[in-house]
Amino acid sequence: MLMADLGDVRLHYRIDGPEEGAPLVLANSLGTDFRLWDDLLPHLPEGLRILRYDMRGHGLSDCPEPPYSMGALVRDAERLMEHTGFRDAVFVGLSIGGMVAQGLCAKRHDLVRAAVLSNTAAKIGTRQIWEARIAEVEKGGVEAIVDAVLQRWFTRKFRVSEAIRPWRNMLTRTPAKGYMGCAAAIAGTDFITPTSGLRLPLLGIAASEDGSTPPDMVRETTDLVLGSQFALIRGAGHLPFVEKPAEYAQILTDFLKGQGHI
Numbered sequence: 001m002l003m004a005d006l007g008d009v010r011l012h013y014r015i016d017g018p019e020e021g022a023p024l025v026l027a028n029s030l031g032t033d034f035r036l037w038d039d040l041l042p043h044l045p046e047g048l049r050i051l052r053y054d055m056r057g058h059g060l061s062d063c064p065e066p067p068y069s070m071g072a073l074v075r076d077a078e079r080l081m082e083h084t085g086f087r088d089a090v091f092v093g094l095s096i097g098g099m100v101a102q103g104l105c106a107k108r109h110d111l112v113r114a115a116v117l118s119n120t121a122a123k124i125g126t127r128q129i130w131e132a133r134i135a136e137v138e139k140g141g142v143e144a145i146v147d148a149v150l151q152r153w154f155t156r157k158f159r160v161s162e163a164i165r166p167w168r169n170m171l172t173r174t175p176a177k178g179y180m181g182c183a184a185a186i187a188g189t190d191f192i193t194p195t196s197g198l199r200l201p202l203l204g205i206a207a208s209e210d211g212s213t214p215p216d217m218v219r220e221t222t223d224l225v226l227g228s229q230f231a232l233i234r235g236a237g238h239l240p241f242v243e244k245p246a247e248y249a250q251i252l253t254d255f256l257k258g259q260g261h262i
């Protein structure tokens, strides 16, 4: 079990793949830990060196008092990459992880050579929506919002199957403070201007049944970046590689190959 002491927080992380492998970083969505990517990894090509981590307030990472700022979440990613020697990496961020990706790309060209913005946007929802969600969690814990969140994460077919159980457990076991902390970071983030200025290879990935960041929203953010690519996965929700791991892996692999990263 690996923990990185980053000064104001300790983050739980994991590295898979050979030491000399092409660096790939995977950043999570709200209410998940890094097991989120477990079913995707076997579909990715060999020879990648993959860094995954639990965001502050999630998984086995420290859970400071909320609220958190997006600046702190970006700094966490930056410090963790420095700590683990990951540089010139392709950074894949899902949802809030995709916001971290945008912040990091604007700040650290040495760390990130290309980015994948998956099921995310420069601005997700409104401050009011996030404040209402935080209030619900403060009152009733993460349990109070679980059904609404799972509806956005997965298709109906997946939700009525047994496969939903570990995801429900992962979400409800997220500390309320961690959930509220990261939700506050999303509420305060509008990256439209910095993301418009990005000049690096970028791929946006959306999914047809995503109830949190629908395809149009992902496309709008992707289109801010000159020369960016966009891919749509059908028949999946906000966490598309859970329902469509092979398809997602193919899209990601094609992008990595196109960048000469593998």
Ligand SMILES: O=C(O)CC1=CCC(=O)O1
Pocket (backbone or CB within 6 Å): 028, 029, 030, 094, 095, 096, 097, 124, 149, 152, 186, 212, 238
């Ligand atoms: O919980 C949701 O609605 C999905 C989500 C939004 C931001 C994030 O990271 O996950």
